[in-house]
Amino acid sequence: MTGKVGATMRRHVLAGMTGIIVAFTASLPASAATYPEKAIRIIVPVAAGGSTDLVARIFQMTIERLKLLPQPLVIVNNAAAGGTVGTRMIKDAEPDGYTLGIWHMGLLTAAAMGVTDYDHTAFDLVAQVGAIEVGLAVKSDSKIASLKELVAEAKARPGQVSAAMNIGLLPHFVPLMFASEAGIDFRWVQAGGGSVRLRSVLGNHTEFSLFSVPEFVTFGPQGIRPLVVFSSARHPRVANVPTAAELGYNFTFSEAILWLAPRGTPKDRVDVVAKAIEASMRDDDFKKRYDEQGIDPAYIPGDKLKAVLDQRMTGIKAVAAQVKAAKTN
Incomplete structure (x- = not known):
């Protein structure tokens, strides 16, 4: 009798737990529940060996070592045209979360100097992950x-x-x-x-x-x-x-290091990556690698980053205008 009651209770408990799990999964956006299902391409608009590339590889190693994402990160270096080809590749990529980028304040200075026709507002901002x-x-x-x-x-x-x-x-x-x-x-x-x-x-x-x-x-x-x-x-x-x-x-x-996504990338997918980034930066080995290279782990979440970059852009534009005026005098 007791065995039958116990077995019945276990079935009810398991059924209840299954219902909770199903309900929780159903409450998640479908894209977040399954993302990523394949490797994520990380475009770094410099040749291998520079400081931005180094930051990208520290994140790649940490995220894969800690299994913070179920799929690998594949770094693609493209330094053509001073990095502008790489940033345009990020901007123009399919906004599905499978192409992201890591870049720096050159995104702002290139726009201010007229080298590019886009700045930080052309992207979804994932996070600032350091200052150099x-x-x-x-x-x-x-x-x-x-x-x-x-x-x-x-x-x-x-x-x-x-x-x-x-x-x-x-x-x-x-x-x-x-x-x-x-x-x-x-x-x-x-x-x-x-x-x-x-x-x-x-x-x-x-x-x-x-x-x-x-x-x-x-x-x-x-x-x-x-x-x-x-x-x-x-x-x-x-x-x-x-x-x-x-x-x-x-x-x-100082040079701020930024994670970028193509404009229109689903927010829940950006959030998945942002959580992996935050978890990486709490890791002791990650902190050690940053410290060894002299990188300040100055983190700013994506939802607060635009206001910060807007302010920086105002100052950069003012300096760029002075530089342009001096060159034409």
Whole structure:
């Protein structure tokens, strides 16, 4: 008797649990309940080896190691046309959650400088996942040993000191802003992403370039010497490198790293990815990798990110207008 009652009760309990699970599953949007069903393509608009690519690969390794998504992430590097081909690929992709992108403030500067006809408002913003300090560096054996000497050289040879840049993006925009602050001008040489600019400097094709702190850390042993960081305080990963403020220049700038989705991607799918991103950033190994590279884990969720980028864009447009006016005078 007891056995029959127990078996009957177990059947009722299991039936009830099944009903709850079915009801819960039914309450989820169909796309979220099954997404992702295949690999997600992550477009990174730089060549492999730069700081943005490094961030993408840290996320890829962490998400797959922790099994935060049931399908793999496939990184696709496309550095063509200074990264604008890659950002357009993200923008124009099918908004189904299977093509996403990781990029930086170049999305704003390229638009402000007229290199692209779209900015952050052309995308669904998933999250900001970090801030990276940037600065200038020369080849290790360069005769230019300090920022003071770089400025002096630029004044002695107006418009002749060559800078490896990526047109319209941070390696172009930030040195332009600094040049305006210092009252100098450089000769701009199109190169590309971080690893390409490194080859340009090491090959004596150009005299200096903008690099990020993670690139200082990675590229330093390959033969570059940082002159300055454009942060508010010295960075612990390159504590021997002075800030611009220490050297008498009122100039700071940092690079925000952004996860992007094509405009119109279902919100529930964006949310699935956003949760995997947040979980990654809580992981101890992830934190260690960020720290080793000197990346600040400055997280901003997608629903708050547009207002932040709108504000930054206002400032960037103002500087871009000044730069354009100076070039036409």
